[in-house]
Amino acid sequence: xxxxxxxxxxxxxxxxxxxxxxxxxxxxxxxxxxxxxxxxxxxxxxxxxxxxxxxxxxxxxxxxxxxxxxxxxxxxxxxxxxxxxxxxxxxxxxxxxxxxxxxxxxxxxxxxxxxxxxxxxxxxxxxxxxxxxxxxxxxxx
Numbered sequence: 001x002x003x004x005x006x007x008x009x010x011x012x013x014x015x016x017x018x019x020x021x022x023x024x025x026x027x028x029x030x031x032x033x034x035x036x037x038x039x040x041x042x043x044x045x046x047x048x049x050x051x052x053x054x055x056x057x058x059x060x061x062x063x064x065x066x067x068x069x070x071x072x073x074x075x076x077x078x079x080x081x082x083x084x085x086x087x088x089x090x091x092x093x094x095x096x097x098x099x100x101x102x103x104x105x106x107x108x109x110x111x112x113x114x115x116x117x118x119x120x121x122x123x124x125x126x127x128x129x130x131x132x133x134x135x136x137x138x139x140x141x
Contacts (some may be wrong), residue, residue, distance in 0.1 A: 042118040059106040
């Protein structure tokens with residue numbers, strides 16, 4: 001029985017590790033495609049590309065730290081055994097504020113790398129992205 005439990009736990013940990021590695025690889029590929037798209041659409045110089053890669057890497061590291069420390073709204077709201085609606089809402093808002101601060105900081109850094117024409121085009125790209133997201137949400141609901 002102990003051998004079976006050990007085998008199951010070993011297989012589960014291997015699968016979890018493989019899944020984490022696959023997700024990290026997918027994320028890295030997604031970031032590379034994003035930067036390639038920006039390079040093409042914004043006509044970025046190689047220096048700008050390198051700076052943006054550094055900015056995105058720093059953002060990723062800060063987001064990883066945030067995810068380690070962020071609070072789970074459901075757990076915070078049920079600490080006393082009942083559901084505390086206000087604690088839930090406060091935790092969600094606190095998490096959102098922290099994430100917004102991180103994103104704002106890195107968008108500000110991205111903008112500092114771009115020239116005026118690139119900034120305008122970047123804003124257009126972001127608007128199109130938001131419009132596509134809204135269209136997708138309307139189709140699903």
